[in-house]
Amino acid sequence: xxxxxxxxxxxxxxxxxxxIVINAEGIPIRTTLDNSTTVQYAGLLHQLTMKARNTVRDIxxxxxxxxxxxxxxxHEIMVAPDKEYLLIVIQNPCE
Amino acid sequence: IGHPExxxxxxxxxxxxxxNCRVDEDVxxxxxxxxxxKEDIIQDLKTRxxxxxxxxVRKVILEYPGEELLLVFDAKFQYGQNxxxxxxxEAKENLLKPPExxxxxxxxxxxxxxETLEIHPYKPPVHKPWVSLGSEKEVxxxxxxxxxxxxxxxxxxxxxxFGASITFTDKNASHVKDNYVECTSYQDKSFSIKMxxxxxxxxxxxxxxxxxxxxxxxxxxxxATQYFPRQSSNEEKEESLSSEKLKDFLTSVSLxxxxxxxxxxxxxxxxxxxxxxxxxESSSGGKPDVCLKAYQAFTDLCYLKDRTIxxxxxxxxxxxxxxxxxxxxxxxxxxxNLSGTSLLQQSVILFWSFFDPIHPxxxxxxxxxxxxxxxxxxxxxIIAGGCINGQxxxxxxxxxxxxxxxxxxxxxxxxxxxxxxxxxxQVQQISTEPPLVRYCAISSIEYSHKKPVTDIHWLPxxxxxxxxxxxxxxxxxICVQLVTCSPDGSVLFWDTPASxxxxxxxxxxxxxxxxxxxxxxxxxxFKHPDICWKPLIKINLCESNTNTEYGPxxxxxxxxxxxxxxxxxxxxxxxxEVLGRESPYGEMGTPSSKNLKVLENITTDFFVGTEDGxxxxxxxxxxxxxxxxKPHAQKYTTHTETINTLQRSPFFKDIIxxxxxxxxxxxxxxxxxxxxxxxxxxxxxxxxxxWSLTRPxxxxxxxxxxxxxxxxLLKKTHEPSHFQNISESVITFISPWIASSxxxxxxxxxxxxxxxxxxxxxxxxxxxxxxxxxVLDYFEREAKYLKYCEQEYQEFQAKTELKWNGR
Numbered sequence: 001x002x003x004x005x006x007x008x009x010x011x012x013x014x015x016x017x018x019x020i021v022i023n024a025e026g027i028p029i030r031t032t033l034d035n036s037t038t039v040q041y042a043g044l045l046h047q048l049t050m051k052a053r054n055t056v057r058d059i060x061x062x063x064x065x066x067x068x069x070x071x072x073x074x075h076e077i078m079v080a081p082d083k084e085y086l087l088i089v090i091q092n093p094c095e
Numbered sequence: 096i097g098h099p100e101x102x103x104x105x106x107x108x109x110x111x112x113x114x115n116c117r118v119d120e121d122v123x124x125x126x127x128x129x130x131x132x133k134e135d136i137i138q139d140l141k142t143r144x145x146x147x148x149x150x151x152v153r154k155v156i157l158e159y160p161g162e163e164l165l166l167v168f169d170a171k172f173q174y175g176q177n178x179x180x181x182x183x184x185e186a187k188e189n190l191l192k193p194p195e196x197x198x199x200x201x202x203x204x205x206x207x208x209x210e211t212l213e214i215h216p217y218k219p220p221v222h223k224p225w226v227s228l229g230s231e232k233e234v235x236x237x238x239x240x241x242x243x244x245x246x247x248x249x250x251x252x253x254x255x256x257f258g259a260s261i262t263f264t265d266k267n268a269s270h271v272k273d274n275y276v277e278c279t280s281y282q283d284k285s286f287s288i289k290m291x292x293x294x295x296x297x298x299x300x301x302x303x304x305x306x307x308x309x310x311x312x313x314x315x316x317x318x319a320t321q322y323f324p325r326q327s328s329n330e331e332k333e334e335s336l337s338s339e340k341l342k343d344f345l346t347s348v349s350l351x352x353x354x355x356x357x358x359x360x361x362x363x364x365x366x367x368x369x370x371x372x373x374x375x376e377s378s379s380g381g382k383p384d385v386c387l388k389a390y391q392a393f394t395d396l397c398y399l400k401d402r403t404i405x406x407x408x409x410x411x412x413x414x415x416x417x418x419x420x421x422x423x424x425x426x427x428x429x430x431x432n433l434s435g436t437s438l439l440q441q442s443v444i445l446f447w448s449f450f451d452p453i454h455p456x457x458x459x460x461x462x463x464x465x466x467x468x469x470x471x472x473x474x475x476x477i478i479a480g481g482c483i484n485g486q487x488x489x490x491x492x493x494x495x496x497x498x499x500x501x502x503x504x505x506x507x508x509x510x511x512x513x514x515x516x517x518x519x520x521q522v523q524q525i526s527t528e529p530p531l532v533r534y535c536a537i538s539s540i541e542y543s544h545k546k547p548v549t550d551i552h553w554l555p556x557x558x559x560x561x562x563x564x565x566x567x568x569x570x571x572x573i574c575v576q577l578v579t580c581s582p583d584g585s586v587l588f589w590d591t592p593a594s595x596x597x598x599x600x601x602x603x604x605x606x607x608x609x610x611x612x613x614x615x616x617x618x619x620x621f622k623h624p625d626i627c628w629k630p631l632i633k634i635n636l637c638e639s640n641t642n643t644e645y646g647p648x649x650x651x652x653x654x655x656x657x658x659x660x661x662x663x664x665x666x667x668x669x670x671x672e673v674l675g676r677e678s679p680y681g682e683m684g685t686p687s688s689k690n691l692k693v694l695e696n697i698t699t700d701f702f703v704g705t706e707d708g709x710x711x712x713x714x715x716x717x718x719x720x721x722x723x724x725k726p727h728a729q730k731y732t733t734h735t736e737t738i739n740t741l742q743r744s745p746f747f748k749d750i751i752x753x754x755x756x757x758x759x760x761x762x763x764x765x766x767x768x769x770x771x772x773x774x775x776x777x778x779x780x781x782x783x784x785x786w787s788l789t790r791p792x793x794x795x796x797x798x799x800x801x802x803x804x805x806x807x808l809l810k811k812t813h814e815p816s817h818f819q820n821i822s823e824s825v826i827t828f829i830s831p832w833i834a835s836s837x838x839x840x841x842x843x844x845x846x847x848x849x850x851x852x853x854x855x856x857x858x859x860x861x862x863x864x865x866x867x868x869x870v871l872d873y874f875e876r877e878a879k880y881l882k883y884c885e886q887e888y889q890e891f892q893a894k895t896e897l898k899w900n901g902r
Contacts, residue, residue: 039324080348
């Protein structure tokens, strides 16, 4: 229930297109988008997050990745990594 | 030594003793001669043989003719030994008795040492005179003597020329005569043998060529991987969802995410202010002097004399072709009555091309004056027009399509006359006469409108209405249906009579069974067995309470976006259920098949502008089961005069512009209180209006003083942003067109029959960056404001009521 509430709150923000929760292996657990999109996002962003995290830790082993934001023409993809899970939020910064 | 008789000997002491010629005893220097008997020597020789001193001269001794040999003691070793033997008698004699010559000394010497057996005196050789034996001749012959006197030459040269540098010059050998001797070849007759056969050996050798290069050899091959994404099963998902870890994760992460989301909401960090500033500047910059540049003007003296242009249409596909329809310029009273008057002059629709402003390209013959016409969106060769007497006419110009497309090449004015020229127009056969096309279908008079057809539209190609009243999907994707309205209070839906589908064969003979004779060689696109072309559905518009009929001048349907010759399947469209009071069903052979999908969700609303200045908003829904059919119409009486334009914005589907009389208004569908924008009463009358095709907030209003007002909603809403005078008389029609991305045209027609084509300048044709959003914003604001006003009004009314009631 708490989980649901948090996710709903995030989804209710202005401009949010979709939310995905994936586990450490890259398998989506919870999503608000359709299956094919979810799978695509999960696979790609999982690898990218791993790469980003490795980069940060290579530079400074005591550092770690806390947040990843990818800004594109149409949307902004935000990835919040953790030890076991990954939260992906896609937002449309409206103007 | 030269004395052949003298033989030197060596005498040992023993020999000396034997022969008594011991040195210095018997023989001395003065007495050097000793005669020795030959027999003694021979005896000696025999006894002592080899060791005898006479051994070397044994032969001489044996041959000696004399008896005694002279032996000479040679004290001075003249002949090499201490003794010598004289071999000949003469010599002996000579020695013993030396001659009285000068050689006495020598002889003496010899005599002294002589101690040989020979007593023969030594005689030195006597100098004899040389006896020539002929040898001197030989010698003379052989000897070389110089018998030629030697010539002496002395060559001298200047000293400085010695060792000087050498300069060479070229000289052509052939220039100087006889400088060279040529040995030219000549054909020797003796050698001309013609070779009749020649043996040639041929060997086939494989052509081998070696070449080498160094490349980075990447062997490319296709690889493919088939995969599918991993997905966890539902149970696993459930499990993980309810796990504690997920909760903790979300609580820790959500804060960050929300911060990020809010950041985006607050402001756009990547917004380029500088760039945006530049764009705004260019769009709202200084006003250019001329916004509409005159491009061309078309008029025709014979056909458009004293006529006014009622409708202007651009050819949808061919660049540069514009069509005008003309009708008689009626005085105001006649216009009000709009009765069908007889014509003195034939009315035509003219096709103009940009490349030939003097001669029209094509003419469509009309039975009556045409009030309005339209090209069919699916086939630009079909033109539908509404006449002033209420009939609907169709033309087919597919035969002339090519000619229209090649209008550029005929710019010099010489045009070919069409092959099928009807007999009516044969009188006018001048070489520069544009071909005349007769209409190929005309609706029957009894079923048409009673008053002029003021507006005609082709229905969009994805929907088709049938007699039953439900709209079906139009599989053929060609526009087959028309809707017309007329001030006689009715809106008619027409079906093009048995229109030719592309698959059908083209040439079919016109059947003779027709009431009105079709002239021969008219394209039989709309051949139909029935005579009369009746409308499919008729809608009568009348006010529910008073039962007065409306006189619709303009009609505006929803979703009238045309796809010119592109096929897009529209799915999930709504049904258009028709409200029909009396629907005379014509027997039309509609080319549609039976099992078409009934379309749901087509909006059935439409706007109608009437001649009294009212705007009706209604929808037609044929509720088969209800008894009383009520048109749920909404009426707006904003305008005081006849509505002459009712048009949807090409950008917003629910915004409508209505122009009538002294004002114009913008309506939003759904907002029922009133127009969201209404202009103030202007001095002159607005005669026509049109949205700009490229800018969402711009529209053009034509006026009766020949001006065009350009309104830009983003700049000013209380007055036009720009106006420009185009002609001297009333503007009758405006039609913008996008010919290419650089060329935007505005066709303006006026009352004098002149069609002006103007080029829209850049600022008016290109929208600024956020224009769409801004205009949308504006409309929404206005709608909200209207609502707010309404609310206020209602509150006010409630308050006043209370007040009144309270009293």
